[in-house]
């Protein structure tokens with residue numbers, strides 16, 4: 141199964157109470173193994189236990205304590221996390237070389253829509269540089285840590301190296317300022333083209349902690365914490381970005397972008413999203429995924 145499936149191995153929701161309990165128990169000196177055993181006795185599934193233990197914030201004293209295993213202490217630094225600074229509800233964010241408009245915000249899931257993010261010249265420049273390098277999109281296979289063609293994703297795509305050309309470099313610097321996240325923590329920019337009929341079925345962008353290939357993937361930069369989708373060319377019909385958990389659809393308007401954050405690899409973030417089928421014309425997007433650490 142790919143990381144980008146709409147399903148999760150976790151059928152038991154992890155409540156805030158449970159998370160608090162885990163933190164308290166670790167803080168009181170109980171070992172992760174003893175917590176695991178008591179959760180097992182109370183009927184928790186193994187994968188739900190993993191999610192509960194994984195969900196301890198890295199900055200909590202419990203995660204730093206000597207009883208917490210290294211894997212806990214290494215979990216995402218959830219504070220700070222990537223995202224625009226919207227203190228005071230600004231209409232614009234000054235990102236150095238332009239003023240990006242804040243068009244819409246949603247708290248849960250965390251979604252922010254931006255206007256004036258890219259110029260027409262930047263959109264066309266990315267398309268032109270990507271065009272001859274497109275191939276059928278792969279998704280990261282969490283079973284193996286490798287990549288595979290996936291029927292859920294029928295776009296064509298490619299990745300730029302970070303800073304590969306002047307436009308990519310300029311856009312990455314802008315994103316770093318906009319989302320307050322170091323350039324080095326971002327994956328290379330991905331460009332996707334959707335022709336009529338192509339789509340990307342609803343999925344999560346984080347790597348499912350329950351899948352066997354995930355630890356291998358996380359060695360390079362840790363989890364994904366957020367996504368910035370930038371629309372380079374709008375289709376004539378169809379192709380909106382959907383968030384099915386909240387019934388939101390965002391039009392793929394050229395030059396605009398949408399950021400969404402997920403502070404833990406859990407469906408409870410309601411970050412399920414997809415690209416609905418393009419019905420007429422072509423849709424082009426660029427995606428920047430933000431990791432918890434430097435992505436080398």
Ligand SMILES: O=C(O)CCC(=O)C(=O)O
Pocket residue numbers: 332340345369379380381382413414415416425427
């Ligand atoms: O094309 C879209 O609207 C969604 C793309 C997406 O979800 C992704 O690249 O991860």
Ligand SMILES: [Fe+2]
Pocket residue numbers: 343344345367413
């Ligand atoms: Fe996605």
